[in-house]
Amino acid sequence: MSYQIKKAAVIGSGVMGSGIAAHLANSGIPTYLLDIVPNDVSEADAKKGWTKDTPAFRNSVATGALEKLLKQKPAPLTSKRNLQLITPGNLEDDLEKLKDVDWIIEVIVENLEVKQNLFARIDEVLTPGTIVTSNTSGISIEDMTAGRSEQFASHFLGTHFFNPPRYLKLLEVIPASTTKPEVVEFVKTFGEDVLGKGVVLAKDTPNFIANRIGTYGLLVTLREMLNRGYSVGEVDSVTGPAIGRPKSATFRTLDVVGLDTFLHVAKNVYDKSTGEEQEVFNPPAFMKQMVENKWLGAKTGQGFFVKKDKEIFELNPETMDYEPVKKLKTPSLEMAKQEKGLANKVKTLVYAKDRTGELLWSIFNPVLRYSAELHGEIADDIVAIDQAMKWGFGWQQGPFETWDAIGVEKSVAKMKEEGHEIPAFVQALLDQGHSSFYKEEEGELLFFTGTGFEKVPTNDKAIDLKAYKKKHGVIKKNSGASLIDLGDGVALLEFHSQSNSIGPDILQMINFAVDEVEKNFKGLVIGNQGKNFCVGANLGMILMEAQDDNIFELDYIVRMFQQAMLKIKYSSKPVVAAPFGMTLGGGAEVCLPTAHIQASSETYMGLVEAGVGLIPGGGGNKELYIKHISSLPNNVKVDYVEVATTVFETIAMAKVSTSGEEARENNFLNHADGVSVNPDHLLYDAKQAALHLYETGYKAPIRGKVPVSGAPGYATMLVGAEGLRLSGYISDHDMKIAKKLAYVLAGGEVPYGTLVDEEYLLNLEREAFLSLVAEPKSQMRMQHMLVKGKPLRN
Numbered sequence: 195m196s197y198q199i200k201k202a203a204v205i206g207s208g209v210m211g212s213g214i215a216a217h218l219a220n221s222g223i224p225t226y227l228l229d230i231v232p233n234d235v236s237e238a239d240a241k242k243g244w245t246k247d248t249p250a251f252r253n254s255v256a257t258g259a260l261e262k263l264l265k266q267k268p269a270p271l272t273s274k275r276n277l278q279l280i281t282p283g284n285l286e287d288d289l290e291k292l293k294d295v296d297w298i299i300e301v302i303v304e305n306l307e308v309k310q311n312l313f314a315r316i317d318e319v320l321t322p323g324t325i326v327t328s329n330t331s332g333i334s335i336e337d338m339t340a341g342r343s344e345q346f347a348s349h350f351l352g353t354h355f356f357n358p359p360r361y362l363k364l365l366e367v368i369p370a371s372t373t374k375p376e377v378v379e380f381v382k383t384f385g386e387d388v389l390g391k392g393v394v395l396a397k398d399t400p401n402f403i404a405n406r407i408g409t410y411g412l413l414v415t416l417r418e419m420l421n422r423g424y425s426v427g428e429v430d431s432v433t434g435p436a437i438g439r440p441k442s443a444t445f446r447t448l449d450v451v452g453l454d455t456f457l458h459v460a461k462n463v464y465d466k467s468t469g470e471e472q473e474v475f476n477p478p479a480f481m482k483q484m485v486e487n488k489w490l491g492a493k494t495g496q497g498f499f500v501k502k503d504k505e506i507f508e509l510n511p512e513t514m515d516y517e518p519v520k521k522l523k524t525p526s527l528e529m530a531k532q533e534k535g536l537a538n539k540v541k542t543l544v545y546a547k548d549r550t551g552e553l554l555w556s557i558f559n560p561v562l563r564y565s566a567e568l569h570g571e572i573a574d575d576i577v578a579i580d581q582a583m584k585w586g587f588g589w590q591q592g593p594f595e596t597w598d599a600i601g602v603e604k605s606v607a608k609m610k611e612e613g614h615e616i617p618a619f620v621q622a623l624l625d626q627g628h629s630s631f632y633k634e635e636e637g638e639l640l641f642f643t644g645t646g647f648e649k650v651p652t653n654d655k656a657i658d659l660k661a662y663k664k665k666h667g668v669i670k671k672n673s674g675a676s677l678i679d680l681g682d683g684v685a686l687l688e689f690h691s692q693s694n695s696i697g698p699d700i701l702q703m704i705n706f707a708v709d710e711v712e713k714n715f716k717g718l719v720i721g722n723q724g725k726n727f728c729v730g731a732n733l734g735m736i737l738m739e740a741q742d743d744n745i746f747e748l749d750y751i752v753r754m755f756q757q758a759m760l761k762i763k764y765s766s767k768p769v770v771a772a773p774f775g776m777t778l779g780g781g782a783e784v785c786l787p788t789a790h791i792q793a794s795s796e797t798y799m800g801l802v803e804a805g806v807g808l809i810p811g812g813g814g815n816k817e818l819y820i821k822h823i824s825s826l827p828n829n830v831k832v833d834y835v836e837v838a839t840t841v842f843e844t845i846a847m848a849k850v851s852t853s854g855e856e857a858r859e860n861n862f863l864n865h866a867d868g869v870s871v872n873p874d875h876l877l878y879d880a881k882q883a884a885l886h887l888y889e890t891g892y893k894a895p896i897r898g899k900v901p902v903s904g905a906p907g908y909a910t911m912l913v914g915a916e917g918l919r920l921s922g923y924i925s926d927h928d929m930k931i932a933k934k935l936a937y938v939l940a941g942g943e944v945p946y947g948t949l950v951d952e953e954y955l956l957n958l959e960r961e962a963f964l965s966l967v968a969e970p971k972s973q974m975r976m977q978h979m980l981v982k983g984k985p986l987r988n
Contacts, residue, residue: 807972
């Protein structure tokens, strides 16, 4: 039987359930969101004229959850429009609707009996072939199938999303013994390809993979903090980015998760474990006291940390008082900063003979051994364990990758010296003459299975650029970018300057890449796998030249940028941009002239130059204006003043999209451009788009003239800006920037509808950019952004 999911239902509309429904809607799947009917009509309900029979009252739990989705931050929806795909309902009136769906996800209270009762009701209305899953974080999947029909049991499994579902990559898929293998395979592939998840197959054990190891690690950290006399702040100062973990480190993470939630997850394992493991999963008494005090973390306003008068204080677990935050300062932390690469930094810290090293070794030692002891019990291989911790807890290295980083032989020798038992799996690695859990052979990454090495499984759509370049090399490289043969006649231009900022080196490579592709390739993809696609032009270089009054040099660089963008636009072979993360200023300007944009779902795109006292200088004003005009239907009379005003607001207010879909709503993307839900598949999708354009007879756009709004548009934009200045919303310098921007977008003070060529608009843009760059207040803004990382209002 072949499976497909055209429609879904989520049962349970709490934060998790509504978040999953939102993520399904983000992926274009119409979804029912069902919950209970409230017991009583409240006073507020009665004032609306509602009774127990009013449909709006009966659906109010689910409807209320949808209203919260629009207010939540970070936003669960990639576009507010996606809310239309979610239909609220209730379990009494709408159970029959489950006959029409292909996937039912249960997200109700963590109580086996309640879940079993719900599944009995679902079983009665189930259409054969419908997949049913539970989002439980700890209840046995096997136990939930008790008493169910064969049809139900063979299509039932666990799908454990991590919260928030839009942003956290991990999806643990947990089959029962009754689940058909083809159902498991379908859900895994669907999770990766349609929902954009990193999917790991977990076994039906308490807390599955990530929460089992993550909770253990947090509790071990707590234990060592208390035993060794560290403070909450000291622990957080070394268990975050210093070792490749999120900024929230240990205790800020607990505050975000909520202490009550954390203790519930810990109890899942405590109830089903014995001995030393059970001891660890028995939280210290002071945490239970915190719950009684309702010091649960962010949701109650205080937890391990509290904010008082704009200052952060940390909890002292001994006195239960809050004190100023302390941080560890040791020689090893300074030494680690000098090391290159995370592996070397971690190695330096873990073996350091100071308080940092003592704490980290006391945490790493048990967590690594615990992870190895669970190999085979919670997952079939170390890859699933490592990926679960990276995708679910934000670790840059999973436990076995960490073990490789600090040296398996060295760490095991130290563990043995301290009298610890080494897990059989680790001893087998060493006994077979190996010194690491992962190794590379002929450009392929292999992992240790217990008896030998196998290739790390990957989705064919996931391109790992680092590994790809090792295997295939590069065509040409300079300090800012590389040109790579991506296969099948497509080349890739990869930025790799600092923050992927654009300087002359990248512009030179753009020119070379387009020439090379026109001669020898079918198309070009501009993409990379850095932290962000591109944060804009090299602001430090621009400021330095401006402060040296070197306007001639700046004029040359801006011309070079503008001409490189025209080269992309008029390339005879299709150029496809693959933006993701921050795609700001010059990064957006690189995307706008391409034949196609294949954006990641998480793309934050905007022309933000006004924030540093400038306007876009690389053709961004012109291209965004043209993109707006070309997005309008052919038979509609275009109001050029309205288009120019819309673009003016977008650039002057430095609007940045909060998703790929919102970038489309802001007209940075058009309807033909694509959005990839899975970031790992972005380059593959962009490559396919380039091939499709080539194979369907791509022709470069014809150079034509651009109709502008002229003097009427200029006047309209200035009136709007002046109103904001008089209301105190913008400063005099903001007004100066607005005037320059308005003049560029209007095409100068020419008659309405005048047709001008692109070079004319680029000249206006360059002149405005160069005049602003020379302004002392703009230079102050640039300096402030470089030093403080945020805009200055002056």
